[in-house]
Amino acid sequence: MPFTPTADAQGAPTVCRCCARRAIGTGVGLTKQKDDPGYLCGECVLIIEDLAKMRRLDPFELQALDGGVEAVGEWLTERGISDLALLDELDARMLVKAAWLGCADRLRAALREAPF
Numbered sequence: 790m791p792f793t794p795t796a797d798a799q800g801a802p803t804v805c806r807c808c809a810r811r812a813i814g815t816g817v818g819l820t821k822q823k824d825d826p827g828y829l830c831g832e833c834v835l836i837i838e839d840l841a842k843m844r845r846l847d848p849f850e851l852q853a854l855d856g857g858v859e860a861v862g863e864w865l866t867e868r869g870i871s872d873l874a875l876l877d878e879l880d881a882r883m884l885v886k887a888a889w890l891g892c893a894d895r896l897r898a899a900l901r902e903a904p905f
């Protein structure tokens with residue numbers, strides 16, 4: 790993290806700089822023409838003032854990973870799954886989605902609560 794580039798070759802938004810979900814047209818990174826625009830998703834736009842804290846991201850990355858681990862654990866527990874080899878393609882995708890959203894949610898929460 791952060792996820793870059795956030796725009797395609799034509800400059801259209803692709804992924805959120807903060808959480809890698811689908812980006813919209815609001816960015817935080819463009820200061821020179823050659824810079825990545827730093828496009829954000831709709832949820833991360835809501836905490837745009839907190840994104841300056843991303844310069845010190847390592848502790849936030851760890852918290853985000855913890856959020857992903859917890860989300861995966863909850864997802865597996867809810868379904869009673871203990872053997873990942875038994876997951877079909879849809880369940881495998883949903884497991885990864887749970888991890889991804891868990892990381893993104895925890896990252897946004899950590900940025901909101903950061904004491905600086």
Ligand SMILES: [Zn+2]
Nearest residue numbers: 805808830833
């Ligand atoms: Zn985002």
